Amino acid sequence: MPPRVRFAPSPTGYLHVGGARTALLNWLYARKTGGTFILRIEDTDQERSTEAHTQVILDGLKWLGITFDEGPFFQAQYSPRHRADAEKLLAEHKAYRCFCTREELETARQAAIKAGSSFRYDGRCGRLTPAEAAARVQQGDPSSIRLRMVDGEIAWEDAVHDRISFQGHDLDDFIILRSDGTPIYNLAVVSDDIEMAVTHVIRGDDHISNTPKQIALYRALDQPAPIFAHVPMILGPDGKKLSKRHGATAVGDYQHQGILPLAMRNFLALLGWSPGGDREILPEAEMIELFSLEGIQKKAAVFDVAKLEWMNGQYLSARPAAELLEPVRLHLRELGVTESGRDLIPLIDAVKARSRTLLDIATQVGVRLDASRVVRDAKGTQLAAKLGAAFSANLLIGHAALSALTPSQWNPADLETAIKALAEREGKKLGDLMQPVRVALTGGTVSEPVNELLAVIGRDESLDRIRAAAQ
RNA sequence: GCCGCUAUCGUCUAGAGGCCUAGGACACAGCCCUCUCAAGGCUGGUACACGGGUUCGAAUCCCGUUAGCGGUACCA
Numbered sequence: 001m002p003p004r005v006r007f008a009p010s011p012t013g014y015l016h017v018g019g020a021r022t023a024l025l026n027w028l029y030a031r032k033t034g035g036t037f038i039l040r041i042e043d044t045d046q047e048r049s050t051e052a053h054t055q056v057i058l059d060g061l062k063w064l065g066i067t068f069d070e071g072p073f074f075q076a077q078y079s080p081r082h083r084a085d086a087e088k089l090l091a092e093h094k095a096y097r098c099f100c101t102r103e104e105l106e107t108a109r110q111a112a113i114k115a116g117s118s119f120r121y122d123g124r125c126g127r128l129t130p131a132e133a134a135a136r137v138q139q140g141d142p143s144s145i146r147l148r149m150v151d152g153e154i155a156w157e158d159a160v161h162d163r164i165s166f167q168g169h170d171l172d173d174f175i176i177l178r179s180d181g182t183p184i185y186n187l188a189v190v191s192d193d194i195e196m197a198v199t200h201v202i203r204g205d206d207h208i209s210n211t212p213k214q215i216a217l218y219r220a221l222d223q224p225a226p227i228f229a230h231v232p233m234i235l236g237p238d239g240k241k242l243s244k245r246h247g248a249t250a251v252g253d254y255q256h257q258g259i260l261p262l263a264m265r266n267f268l269a270l271l272g273w274s275p276g277g278d279r280e281i282l283p284e285a286e287m288i289e290l291f292s293l294e295g296i297q298k299k300a301a302v303f304d305v306a307k308l309e310w311m312n313g314q315y316l317s318a319r320p321a322a323e324l325l326e327p328v329r330l331h332l333r334e335l336g337v338t339e340s341g342r343d344l345i346p347l348i349d350a351v352k353a354r355s356r357t358l359l360d361i362a363t364q365v366g367v368r369l370d371a372s373r374v375v376r377d378a379k380g381t382q383l384a385a386k387l388g389a390a391f392s393a394n395l396l397i398g399h400a401a402l403s404a405l406t407p408s409q410w411n412p413a414d415l416e417t418a419i420k421a422l423a424e425r426e427g428k429k430l431g432d433l434m435q436p437v438r439v440a441l442t443g444g445t446v447s448e449p450v451n452e453l454l455a456v457i458g459r460d461e462s463l464d465r466i467r468a469a470a471q
Numbered sequence: 472g473c474c475g476c477u478a479u480c481g482u483c484u485a486g487a488g489g490c491c492u493a494g495g496a497c498a499c500a501g502c503c504c505u506c507u508c509a510a511g512g513c514u515g516g517u518a519c520a521c522g523g524g525u526u527c528g529a530a531u532c533c534c535g536u537u538a539g540c541g542g543u544a545c546c547a
Contacts, residue, residue: 209542
């Protein structure tokens with residue numbers, strides 16, 4: 001039977017890169033095995049769940065090219081079944097009503113903390129006789145439902161960690177249904193995973209401590225537990241769980257910075273999973289082909305933005321400019337650059353080799369398109385200062401020579417010939433002549449070769465910028 | 472505190488007892504190329520947490536220590 005896996009985010013925030021990676025791993029497993037990938041939105045926390053967050057998750061997955069086969073299902077719609085499961089357990093005495101109030105529980109918890117130990121519910125309501133419990137319900141006392149934990153070992157063969165074992169007596173009788181009749185996470189998850197016939201639960205290893213509780217629930221419901229695969233967390237550069245204070249953590253943040261979805265997906269796949277060997281850049285087909293749960297790392301991984309950007313640069317270089325056109329346009333629009341009818345392809349080609357993100361490309365294209373975006377940077381200023389009068393002088397020499405070229409000669413090849421000839425005639429090194437021009441045209445000391453730069457900016461505009469800079 | 476998980480270069484990782492004086496990638500440094508930068512090529516430094524076992528032999532297996540992380544809710 002083909003596996004059935006699911007990604008089950010709660011719509012209480014943006015799509016975190018950790019969540020995206022979990023989704024990706026599930027997706028890879030489903031695609032690898034010919035299984036089914038289900039998307040289930042866990043919106044049982046009505047306080048914090050919003051439709052906007054759901055949409056962001058959907059958009060993020062779509063952007064990454066992670067497609068699901070079933071869903072999205074919304075967990076909150078299934079609370080009648082969750083409640084029915086809880087009541088079934090109640091009827092079978094595998095669960096019991098708890099009349100302790102939140103306040104009482106909180107007081108006991110504080111006392112436990114003060115005493116330096118951890119709070120565990122003592123199961124007192126579990127010792128009420130059925131008659132006593134019925135009487136309290138009768139008199140209108142609100143009650144939650146707790147699962148009766150049984151002693152003994154709860155262990156499973158984790159697909160990434162191998163055997164993990166807990167003891168039943170270390171776990172307390174946890175609540176499965178709130179006093180308002182809504183289900184608690186662990187119950188909802190198990191109930192839904194049973195209903196959706198999920199065979200493999202691939203999720204973050206921060207859920208490891210939920211797993212024994214969930215296995216207890218499977219047992220109580222007389223259902224076989226699925227295979228669990230707990231994948232490692234993603235950490236910030238300081239080794240702490242990746243969070244907002246580390247900067248960009250949402251998939252959308254990287255989209256806005258101009259990371260390509262395939263680069264992001266490739267990078268995420270390699271964070272905590274390895275196909276073995278030396279592979280770095282993996283096309284989708286190979287990624288699926290090579291994927292296995294065994295290749296998943298046990299250890300948490302630090303999210304290294306520098307490597308992401310490197311990888312993005314690799315993808316950028318491999319893409320023809322035409323494929324980058326639309327996303328670059330989007331970034332240009334955000335930057336407020338007007339295209340003024342220019343063919344952007346040569347501009348993108350001119351700068352993409354030196355770019356790590358689409359935003360880099362758009363910024364550089366903007367500088368080439370619009371003189372008002374030329375800002376003299378530190379290196380450019382330094383060069384002009386160092387050269388002093390020679391800076392202007394060399395610009396004027398260049399201006400004079402370049403002015404002599406006709407519009408039809410204004411192409412990379414003829415420009416190169418003219419520049420080399422000029423350097424020879426003047427007895428100057430190419431760099432001495434060209435660096436000031438580069439600064440005049442872009443404001444900085446880094447760009448494509450100057451002949452190409454001149455060609456891409458255009459004759460009149462280039463000459464204007466050179467003359468202006470020579471003042 | 473308790474329960475659990477983890478431990479190879481700064482980072483991502485390869486490594487399933489001899490192929491390991493530990494390989495690759497990112498980052499870093501140097502050189503080559505060169506009008507600058509990027510790319511590319513070459514070179515370099517840096518790692519098996521520690522201590523005990525097991526074994527002819529251990530990065531790999533076992534135990535302990537230490538450290539880090541996760542959980543410890545009528546959150547998910």
